[in-house]
Amino acid sequence: MPLREIQESVQQIASAVASVLRVEVEIADSQFLRIAGTGKTEAGVLRTMAGEDHIYRESLLAGHPVVIMHPGQDERCRPCMHYGNCVETGEICCPIQLDNENIGVIGLLAFDEEQRERLFADVDAILTYLQKMAELIAIKLKEHYLYVEQLHTVEKLRVVMDEMDKAVFLVDQDNRIIQANQRARQYLRLDHDDSQTAEWIDAIRRADAAQSAPKQVVLSIGQEDKTFLFAIKPILLAGTVKEWVITLDDVQEVVQIARQVSGYSEPDPFRMIGGNSPAIVQAKEVARRVAASDSTVLLQGESGTGKELFAKAIHQTSPRRDEPFLSINCAAIPEHLMESELFGYEEGSFTGARKGGKPGLFEVAGKGTLFLDEIGDMPMPLQSKLLRVLQEKEWYRIGGNGKPIRLAARIIAATHLDLQERVDAGLFRLDLYYRLHVIPIHLPSLRERREDILPLANDILLAHANRVGKRLHGFSQETQNVLFHHGWRGNVRELENVIEYAVNMETTSWVQPSSLPIRTGMLRESSSHSVKENQGSFDWQKQGLTLKELERAAIDTTMQQIRDRNGRKEEAAALLGISRATLFRKLREYGLT
Known part of the structure; x- marks a missing residue:
């Protein structure tokens, strides 16, 4: 009818x-x-x-x-x-x-x-x-x-939207949410309070302008900050934008669902860090213990010792594992750019500033982890600003004068330099040093854990041989001796490069010394020659000297030879078989230069 x-x-x-x-x-x-x-x-x-x-x-x-x-x-x-x-x-x-x-x-x-x-x-x-x-x-x-057909279509869309595993909502020209599915009402708690709507939409628009896909945004919902993956698309009528449709995915839920569907079991991140020597085991144990806390960690070690690997393992073991992990190399970015990278900026804050401004890494990291690599090379003016962030737990974007942004991320810093020496030289703030030096972790060099060299070398050899399709049984005895006694100033990174080179060069089933890079042989010969010089210029069997006196004499002799050929202290540390930081400490202890 x-x-x-x-x-x-x-x-x-x-x-x-x-x-x-x-x-x-x-x-x-x-x-x-x-x-x-x-x-x-x-x-x-x-x-x-x-x-x-x-x-x-x-x-x-x-x-x-x-x-x-x-x-x-x-x-x-x-x-x-x-x-x-x-x-x-x-x-x-x-x-x-x-x-x-x-x-x-x-x-x-x-x-x-x-x-x-x-x-x-x-x-x-x-x-x-x-x-x-x-x-x-x-x-x-x-x-x-x-009209009835439209009602039917709207109802079907409502049912479909409510069954979706992501939040979907429509926004009008005045940044008002005019329609939202059940998941959006749940995520944003719209049934309780929608007073933050304009703030959320503004944050989404800024993140959309500043990022490439996949895009993510941190929204303050009540007293809690939550990280979402998002997409925003315009609804056009006759070429004019009338509304926008926005979708949100809770990052934590996405990761959890992916794990459930794939049956994925998260391995212990620290097991990915090779080595079983007491020195590396102790470093991993300390890092594993502090992973669950929010305390600042300072990773200290030579180049190639795996500082970023440790930082990622700490993050992946922590309750923040499902939040972002972001890193920045403080030595690789000019000072005037690093400030905007860290703190972000508002629109119009300087010539060339992006429309809508840009969030900095402190902001984008959300409740995740921000890794500040090579912190010892950070310029002094930025050190002051970083100190304030660590003290006050808040900051302003460049050009911003409104509400400060609260720091939610954990800070992990790393350096290959001796920060105490930098402080003494006036190149690093003492107060910032103590802010960072809450939980220091020393990452040993390969020279400090020589028992790990050959096991690591074998693992690296297997990986590279499989990648290039070669059948290599291992290293010859002579090659093992070369690898074990080499100075490894570049540590694991240098070891990986040497073995990758050897895999490509080797024509037999066992890696021979001739397949190692020429530099390795040169350094090995140089190292042996220096040791012979040391032995010839100092009577190590001299009677009447204590162990400390022998140690002081060895360091003094080695330093003298390094000065004679205008070498670096790193070379002296390598010849002595100790880390650079240990050498500097011993030099101060014995009053040597």
Whole structure:
């Protein structure tokens, strides 16, 4: 019963027509249920017209108008129950058609002579008007169909959106959320408080302008900061943006679901750091113990000892493992760029500033970990600003003067330099040193853990041999001796490079010394030559000296030879088989230079 679905509108049309033509109006559907009526027919609305529907039936079946000048006498009225005593004085009816289907009839009725005169005064004009009213009713029904279809589509979309595993919401031109699915209401707690909506949308727009996919943003929801992956797309109408659709994925949930689906079991990150010597085991144990805390960690070790590897392992073992891990090399970026990289900047804060500004690494790291590599090379002006962040746990973007941004990330710093020596030389702030030196972890060089050299070398050899498709059984005895006694100033990184070179050069099943880089042989010869020089210039068996006196003499002799050939202290440390930091400490202890 389609017309019954718009009964109220049909009745309004019937009343309007009756008011204009000053005759009575009656409208029935295809089942001859009276949908609307005026005057004497109004009492029969929503009742069947059985026995009184013969003229309407003819019009409906024939699909054209019917004009009855003398109701009750016209032969077409004979089947009607009121034939011979009809109270009507005239009738004109017209079918209502929608998409070439007859869906009802609209009739004009006269019940007295005045109405009859008005009805038949100009039949052609009345028929034209009546057909227009029939078309209007059909249009109303069409609109109703479209509206119902839209409601159905909206409801289907709502159900689909609510079943999605990501938050989806629409935003208008005023940054108001006008529609949100269940997950969005849950993530953003919209049912409790939506006062932060503008702040969230602004943060999303800034992150969208500053990042490439996949994009992420940190939103403050209540008293909690949460990290989301997001996408924002415009909804265009005639080339003009009307609204935006935004989707959010909780980073922690995404990682957790991925692990569940894949059956992935997180390995111990520290097991990825090779070596079983007491020195490296102790370093890993300390790092593993502090991983769960928020304390600042300072990793100290020579180049190539795995400082970033340790930083990542600490992050991956910590409760922050599902948050971002970001790193910056303080020695690789110019001072004027490093400040904006760390702290970010507001739009218009300097010439060339990106529209909308840019979040810094402190901000993008969110509740994750920020790794400051080569912190010892940070310029003094930036050291002051970093100190304030570590002390106050907040900062401002460059050009920002509003609400400060709270620091939520954990800081891990690393350096190959002796920071105490840098402090003594006036190149590093003492107060910043103590802020960073909360949990210092010394990463031993390969010289301090020679028992790890050959096991590490074998693991690296296997990996590179598999990569290039070679069958190598291992290292010859002579090659093992070379690897074991080499100084390894570049530590594990140098070891990896040497072995990768050897894998590519070797033509037998066992790596021979001839396949090692020439530099390795040169350094080995230089190292042996220096040791012989040391042995020749100092009587190591001299009687009457204590162990400390022997140590002091060895260091003094080695330093003298390094000075004679304008060498570096790193070379002296390598010849003595100790770390650079240990050498500097011993030099201070014995008053040597």
